Amino acid sequence: MDKGWGLTLENSSSDKVGFFKINKPVFGFNLSPRLNHINAGEMFSCSEYPADEKRGMVNEVDFFSEKKPIVNKENSQGDNSMRTEFVVNTGLQLVTANAGSDQSTVDDGISSEFLEDKRAKNELAQLQVELERMNAENQCLKGMLTQVSNSYSALQMHLVTLMQQQQQQLISRTENSHAHEVVEAKSEEKKQENNGTIVPRQFMELGPSGTKADPMDELSHSHSSSEERTLSGSPRNNMELASRDKAIGREESPESESWAPNKAPKLMNSSKPVEQSIEATMRKARVSVRARSEAPMISDGCQWRKYGQKMAKGNPCPRAYYRCTMAVGCPVRKQVQRCAEDRTILITTYEGTHNHPLPPAAMTMASTTSAAANMLLSGSMPSADGMMNTNFLARAMLPCSSNMATISASAPFPTVTLDLTAQNPNATLPNYHQRINPASNQFQFPLPAGLNYPNFVASMSSPQMPQFLGQALYNQSKFSGLQVSQDNNIHHPSLSHDTLSAATAAITADPNFTAALAAAISSIIGGSHPNNGNNSTSAPSSNNNNTSSFQGN
DNA sequence: CGCCTTTGACCGGCGC
DNA sequence: GCGCCGGTCAAAGGCG
Numbered sequence: 001m002d003k004g005w006g007l008t009l010e011n012s013s014s015d016k017v018g019f020f021k022i023n024k025p026v027f028g029f030n031l032s033p034r035l036n037h038i039n040a041g042e043m044f045s046c047s048e049y050p051a052d053e054k055r056g057m058v059n060e061v062d063f064f065s066e067k068k069p070i071v072n073k074e075n076s077q078g079d080n081s082m083r084t085e086f087v088v089n090t091g092l093q094l095v096t097a098n099a100g101s102d103q104s105t106v107d108d109g110i111s112s113e114f115l116e117d118k119r120a121k122n123e124l125a126q127l128q129v130e131l132e133r134m135n136a137e138n139q140c141l142k143g144m145l146t147q148v149s150n151s152y153s154a155l156q157m158h159l160v161t162l163m164q165q166q167q168q169q170l171i172s173r174t175e176n177s178h179a180h181e182v183v184e185a186k187s188e189e190k191k192q193e194n195n196g197t198i199v200p201r202q203f204m205e206l207g208p209s210g211t212k213a214d215p216m217d218e219l220s221h222s223h224s225s226s227e228e229r230t231l232s233g234s235p236r237n238n239m240e241l242a243s244r245d246k247a248i249g250r251e252e253s254p255e256s257e258s259w260a261p262n263k264a265p266k267l268m269n270s271s272k273p274v275e276q277s278i279e280a281t282m283r284k285a286r287v288s289v290r291a292r293s294e295a296p297m298i299s300d301g302c303q304w305r306k307y308g309q310k311m312a313k314g315n316p317c318p319r320a321y322y323r324c325t326m327a328v329g330c331p332v333r334k335q336v337q338r339c340a341e342d343r344t345i346l347i348t349t350y351e352g353t354h355n356h357p358l359p360p361a362a363m364t365m366a367s368t369t370s371a372a373a374n375m376l377l378s379g380s381m382p383s384a385d386g387m388m389n390t391n392f393l394a395r396a397m398l399p400c401s402s403n404m405a406t407i408s409a410s411a412p413f414p415t416v417t418l419d420l421t422a423q424n425p426n427a428t429l430p431n432y433h434q435r436i437n438p439a440s441n442q443f444q445f446p447l448p449a450g451l452n453y454p455n456f457v458a459s460m461s462s463p464q465m466p467q468f469l470g471q472a473l474y475n476q477s478k479f480s481g482l483q484v485s486q487d488n489n490i491h492h493p494s495l496s497h498d499t500l501s502a503a504t505a506a507i508t509a510d511p512n513f514t515a516a517l518a519a520a521i522s523s524i525i526g527g528s529h530p531n532n533g534n535n536s537t538s539a540p541s542s543n544n545n546n547t548s549s550f551q552g553n
Numbered sequence: 554c555g556c557c558t559t560t561g562a563c564c565g566g567c568g569c
Numbered sequence: 570g571c572g573c574c575g576g577t578c579a580a581a582g583g584c585g
Contacts, residue, residue, distance in 0.1 A: 313573085313575085
């Protein structure tokens with residue numbers, strides 16, 4: 001494990017396995033590519049100590065400030081009275097130096113076996129110290145992340161509430177100005193109503209309004225819809241809603257409210273631009289999964305009903321439209337289409353969040369898509385310092401290696417793409433890079449994927465990317481955690497200490513999410529493996545969703 | 554018989 | 570205003 005990391009470091013200057021030398025990470029991610037580069041050079045270009053010069057200004061301070069026991073060659077040789085705290089690390093550094101200069105130990109006449117043994121012990125001790133330090137650091141970062149996350153959520157909710165109150169006050173004033181002579185008592189009633197029930201109503205009034213004349217109907221509708229709105233983003237148990245919709249039919253179902261992406265701009269004409277823009281983003285948030293499969297549709301454990309098929313421009317393969325039928329009124333829909341360039345690649349795009357309990361087989365994919373959608377939604381709020389953060393993150397991410405995530409500003413909808421099409425575990429994914437449009441506003445950040453794990457492509461068209469980036473990184477760390485936890489013996493070109501830190505933090509932060517994601521990825525990979533023959537993605541579960549046809553095949 | 558797919562029509566957004 | 574395009578609807582037919 002540790003040796004694997006070491007070897008990994010050796011091969012790539014862009015790799016960031018600063019395992020023995022940790023910079024202060026920002027939110028668990030090493031956002032300093034320059035430092036990363038220096039780390040790699042320092043660790044393995046043992047005879048090249050110019051790296052110390054680069055490092056000195058920034059890293060040495062950090063090391064000592066974190067009690068990081070990095071002692072350079074001169075120190076280790078000249079100061080034998082180092083405290084025990086530094087002895088271990090001094091030994092490590094000596095090992096490194098010796099490995100590079102191949103002089104000191106043998107020429108000293110000391111038994112090489114003894115030195116080897118001593119070195120091994122030192123390494124082990126050093127690794128243990130590092131592990132402990134990482135754990136503590138990750139705990140700290142975890143706390144920080146949670147705090148930031150909570151603060152952001154609270155602020156977002158507060159902002160939405162304030163905007164709603166302002167809008168309602170405006171509406172109330174307008175109504176009063178128009179009818180102030182008529183019945184003043186009614187106006188007071190309206191004010192009370194606005195201050196009370198209207199606010200939650202606005203959460204749900206995103207579809208066509210003004211069609212509900214029956215107060216009772218409106219009330220019940222408001223209740224269920226507001227529930228759906230306010231809880232959107234996480235799976236919900238809404239069976240009552242489903243039963244109601246069954247009786248009502250399609251016209252009044254929440255589905256018709258929440259699923260009208262093309263109609264969203266029309267709603268923008270009303271007096272609630274802020275929350276509706278948020279809602280529009282929510283509706284438009286998509287999660288796309290690219291997987292190699294001969295099957296007409298990848299199996300995700302849900303039941304789908306095909307409701308349309310169209311020939312998309314620029315693609316000879318038809319695009320099929322499905323909606324979730326596990327519960328009436330479930331807003332989740334997906335599009336399935338084969339890639340025009342490579343028809344073995346199946347592109348499945350999910351929209352929406354299930355409003356019903358999911359079977360375990362469906363839970364994995366749903367968790368993945370939901371998390372990705374939430375990731376997008378979390379970035380839906382504008383930010384004043386957005387560009388700064390974006391640029392900062394972009395700069396931090398760009399120099400990284402093969403497996404990356406991309407944030408795109410060119411997509412029509414905010415879309416997260418899980419690319420499961422990597423065939424060669426060690427491939428550098430040329431196809432992936434071909435997909436990246438250098439002209440678009442895209443930022444890349446490392447994903448320690450490798451292997452068959454997804455190349456996490458986050459493409460987002462909305463201009464509000466900072467929070468999304470933060471969430472993307474956060475979620476990315478979870479992918480990283482998965483990988484680290486499952487592939488300890490595999491050399492990861494892009495595996496860095498900070499990745500490890502982030503992974504550890506992610507795992508400790510949310511094991512449920514990680515487990516679900518692990519299952520999802522495992523199932524996806526297992527089902528989409530190119531060598532598994534056709535229809536490898538069809539799950540044994542009882543989903544009858546593989547009957548759709550792709551005449552293009 | 555109920556559920557599903559198929560498929561042409563329809564609708565709204567968008568660009569010219 | 571017109572046409573293109575993506576997305577959806579809904580009638581018709583198939584299937585178990």
